[in-house]
Every structure is written in structure tokens, then in C-alpha cells.
Amino acid sequence: MEYVLQTQALGKNYRKFTALENLTMSVPRGAVYGLVGKNGAGKTTLLRLICGLQTPTYGTYSLYGRNNQEPDIIKARRRMGAVVETPSICLDMSAENNLRQQCRVLGLPDFSCVPELLELVGLEGTGKKKAKNFSLGMRQRLGIAVALCGGPDFLVLDEPVNGLDPQGIVEIRELILKLNRERDITVLISSHILEELHKLATHYGFIDSGRMLRQVSAEELEATCRKCVRADVSDTQAAALALDGLGVDYKILEGKQVDVFDAVNTGKLVQALSDAGCEVYSVQNHDESLESYFLSLVGAGKGGEGHA
Amino acid sequence: MRKLLSANFYAMSRSLRFWLGVFMMAATAVYAGVDARKMLDMNVNNAIDANALLFVPLLFLVLPALGALFINTDYHDGTIRNKITVGRSRAAVYLANLISVYLSGLFYMAVYTVIFLPLSMALGCRLSDPQAYAAKLALLMLVFLSLAAVAVLLASLIASRSVLVVCAFLAFTLMFGSAALNVMLEEPQMIDDFDGVMMTTETDNDGRVIMQYTDSQGNPISPEDMKTIPNPRYIPQPWRGVLRTVNDVQPGGQMWEILQNGHTDYTGSGSERLEITVQTPYWLIALYALAVTLVSTAAGLALFSRKDIK
Incomplete structure (x- = not known):
């Protein structure tokens, strides 16, 4: 470049x-x-x-x-x-x-x-x-x-x-x-x-x-800040199998959390996870704005917790 | 450099303050021309010689202020950034500013001269010694160069508006400080001792006032026999030499030296004491003016190249 x-x-x-x-x-x-x-x-x-x-x-x-x-x-x-x-x-x-x-x-x-x-x-x-x-x-x-x-x-x-x-x-x-x-x-x-x-x-x-x-490039930032549905589940392995079956883009996080990036019907998502033997404790929309990304970076720069 | 000069002259030509200065010079030239004619009518000789350089103290005060205003506007408007950001070197910016300020001073001189000389001549006045006038004018051009160099040094290093006050103060200090120094240096070494001397005045039959000096017993004393004592205000060597050199080096002192055709000094002592006018050689004034210009410009270039511009 x-x-x-x-x-x-x-x-x-x-x-x-x-x-x-x-x-x-x-x-x-x-x-x-x-x-x-x-x-x-x-x-x-x-x-x-x-x-x-x-x-x-x-x-x-x-x-x-x-x-x-x-x-x-x-x-x-x-x-x-x-x-x-x-x-x-x-x-x-x-x-x-x-x-x-x-x-x-x-x-x-x-x-x-x-x-x-x-x-x-x-x-x-x-x-x-x-x-x-x-x-x-x-x-x-x-x-x-x-x-x-x-x-x-x-x-x-x-x-x-x-x-x-x-x-x-x-x-x-x-x-x-x-x-x-x-x-x-x-x-x-x-x-x-x-x-x-x-x-x-x-x-x-x-x-x-x-x-x-x-x-970061705009694409990288977009990926970091993109909108998703964040679910708290009982078993991330089972969740991964179910999400693979649905063919959606997802990311397994620490603490038994899953981010699902593609637009998906919440009912269908919960049903698929339940069918795979994975209990769903909560589902919420999650998106990180540029602002919160920046604030998390600044926090990390001052010795606080870094951005995931 | 040529490009920066072109931009500077353009900016100056668009400035109302610059043209206000031109108008002031022109008005002074008209006044001086008419005044020279009036003096001639009153049988005052050489009035035109004095009036031909009447603009000098005025320009001495105006030039530093004009330079400071011009350079400070560049800082204030931020336009100096436009020059450096696009790759003009700091040395080029500094020297272009110096040349612009100096040439504006010369332009003011030219405005005064081209109005005053034809006007006073049309009114019947003639310069008694055109060659001496030309020599003084040439020397004054060098004095104004050194003054411009000092003003540009200050204006380039002080970005705040306070530089206008600093430069105006500088011009006043140099001009009136040197005049005060000359007065101090003109003090004679010995003065008449008036202690115990009575002075009486009488008017004779023709109405003339006659002064008489008498001692404490009432005996008349001739002024020639008056006792002399050392003058406490007299500045002895080596300070005398130092202060004389200071006045010869600094532009204010140089200006008075040229305008007053030298300075007063004394030769001999006691009754042999004689008041004389001594002139610092023109070549020495020119040398000092060039030295001030070179030192100020070198210091300005070195400091300006390291200056943080906001």
C-alpha cells in the first residue's frame, strides 16, 4: 500500500x-x-x-x-x-x-x-x-x-x-x-x-x-461495531451447531454468550437453540457505536479494561 | 522569494492602513513645502534644507508600527501558515517580510520627496546643498534598513497583538532616548561657580538690560573671572565613550546625528573651553547601520526557524 x-x-x-x-x-x-x-x-x-x-x-x-x-x-x-x-x-x-x-x-x-x-x-x-x-x-x-x-x-x-x-x-x-x-x-x-x-x-x-x-480501516471498524443479537446460553458448543445449521454469521464470546450478526427472526433463533439442547436465558439487540468504541479504547489507554 | 514578495506587496496594497500612511506622508510633504516658503518670506535661511527631512522622525515612528502590524496580521489571520504549509522556507518568509517592510518605508520616503521637492521649488525655494541632501538621504535609507530589521525581528518572534505596543515603544525609546542621551553628553565638564555670587540687573538709558555679578562684599566680578567647578552632571570616561558609541550605533542616535549635522562636544578646559560640533563620520554611521541590520537579521532567522507557529 x-x-x-x-x-x-x-x-x-x-x-x-x-x-x-x-x-x-x-x-x-x-x-x-x-x-x-x-x-x-x-x-x-x-x-x-x-x-x-x-x-x-x-x-x-x-x-x-x-x-x-x-x-x-x-x-x-x-x-x-x-x-x-x-x-x-x-x-x-x-x-x-x-x-x-x-x-x-x-x-x-x-x-x-x-x-x-x-x-x-x-x-x-x-x-x-x-x-x-x-x-x-x-x-x-x-x-x-x-x-x-x-x-x-x-x-x-x-x-x-x-x-x-x-x-x-x-x-x-x-x-x-x-x-x-x-x-x-x-x-x-x-x-x-x-x-x-x-x-x-x-x-x-x-x-x-x-x-x-x-x-483501523472503516471496514474493520464496521465489523467491530456492527449490529447483532446477543444471547446468553447454557451451552456454546450446542449453540454453534444450531447456528451453523441456520447458516448465519455468529461469534462465540466468553461467559457463554453468542453474538448473531445476520438478521434472523428471534423466535426461530430461540427455537433452533432449544432444539439443539441449548437453553436461552436472554436475548437482546446489541450494537456498539463509534462513540462507545472510542470510549472503550480511551479506557484501555488509561490502563482500564481493553476493548474485546 | 519573488513569489512571497509579490504576495506581500499585494496584501500591503489592499491594506487601508498602508494607504493611510501614504496619505500622512503626502500631507506632511505639502505642509513642509508651504512652510518652507513662509520661512523664506521671513528671511529664515536654509528652511528648505530642514524641511526636506521633516518626514524622518515621523517615518521613524511609523515604520516599526507598520512592520509590526503587517507581520502580526499574518499571524493573526493565520495566513503565515498558508506560506509554510505549501513549502515556502522560513528563511524566505522572514526575508520577504523584511524586504517588504523596508521597501514600504522607502516608498513613504519617495512619496514625501516627490511631493515636497517639486512643490517647494515651485514656491521658489532652493536646496542650499543638494549633494549633502542626497548623501543624508542615502544614509537615512541605511538607518531605516536597520530600524526595519529590528522591528521585523520583534514582530516575527512575538505573535501576539502586544507586539504593536512593543514596536511603538521601541521607536519612541530609540528616538527620544537618544535625544536624552545627547543632552546628557552635551553637559560641559566644568561650570561656573555661582555659589556666593549675586546677580543684579539694571536698565541703562537706552532701555538695555545689563547684568552685573558681585561677590558677598558687593565687589563686581567679571564673568571671565568667575571661578569654575567640575559639573556633577558631566559623564566622564569611559562611560562617555560607551554612551557616545551606543548613540552612534542605535538607529535613533544615527537619525539625530544626520538631522542635526553632528553633536555638541567640548574641547579644552577652564577658560580655554570651547563648544564645538562634532560629526560622526558618515561611513561609520553606515557601517553601524549595516552591522545592526546583519546582527538583527541573523538572530531573527535563527530564532524564527525554531519558532513554534500556531
């Missing part, structure tokens, strides 16, 4: 405070990588390091295979765009002038990309209105448009839906998906709004107290 970004035991200390600790992660090409963590978990610090705004205390990272300690990293950076924390826009300029300004920074030969980018983020009708008079959502979209100047193929977004109204959240989500699917842009997106990330991400990195707790 080709990786756009890889970090190796990355660390960042601010005096005695440890913001990042031995963080290792990999962002595959073409992914929408959701960086999940609480406030203060180290998400923004990580993004600042990747963007070259700050220097790691220890460890390294590579962008498009170029190590951050090599002078060549500058070339790799030209392939990325970022919105870290607040949108980086000149408040005294219009949306169009902001984009022209970034074109100058990049040294683009002309401003032909400006109308297209304005249209892409839905700001084509803002005219001479200055960015300081924009709503939060408009500023966020302008920030993304500025980051898209020069056609990057890696986009870093820090809490892009923070503070937005529901419509703004939908607009940003659709924009990110469009960029990923139509322009093949790899997106690294940090957020603590888990349900929102769930609608976007193809890969997840769970971070807490500056440490990477776990990296």
Missing part, C-alpha cells in the same frame, strides 16, 4: 508538557483518514508538525516518502494544502482576492483556478464582500478553497465542522467527499465529532493523551 504520510515515534513536548508521545501512524493514498480524539488529545499538535509549523521534539515523519529532516520535504509540502485550527484567510480581502493571494504565494502563472475553486466551495456569488463579514461556514469553505489552490493531492483539515450549523456540516461533508472521490485527494481530517467522521472516513486513527491508541 502506498502511503502519503507516515510518522515514526513522533513526539512533541512543550517544556514539561507532553503533547505527543511516540506517535506512529500511516495515511494511505486516496483515504479519508479520520483522526479521532478528545480536546487536548494532541490532534492539532500532530497536524502542526506535519504542516511544518512546528518541529518534532523527537521522531520523524515522511510525506510522499520524503523524510522531514531532508531538505526535499519542501517539495513534498507543495503537494499538500491545509486548514489548521482556524481558516487561514485575509479578513480584509474578498474570497476572490484571498485565492489570488494564495496563487501568488504558490507562484501560479495565472489566476484561472480562482473561479473554479469559488464555485467548488459555493462562494462564487460573494463578490467584493470581505471575508471578515463571512459566516463561520463561509470562512471554513474559503479556508478549504485556499488550501486547494495549486491542486494539492493531500488535504489536511483540522476540525472542519467545528461550530457549524447542520446545513454547514452537510456542505463541508459533501465537499470533502467530492474532493476525495472526484479529485482523488487524500484527506487527513481531525475531529471529535465521531458521528460526523463516521460518514466520511475510510480509515481511523484513535488518539489520546498524545498517543496513538489504534488505527
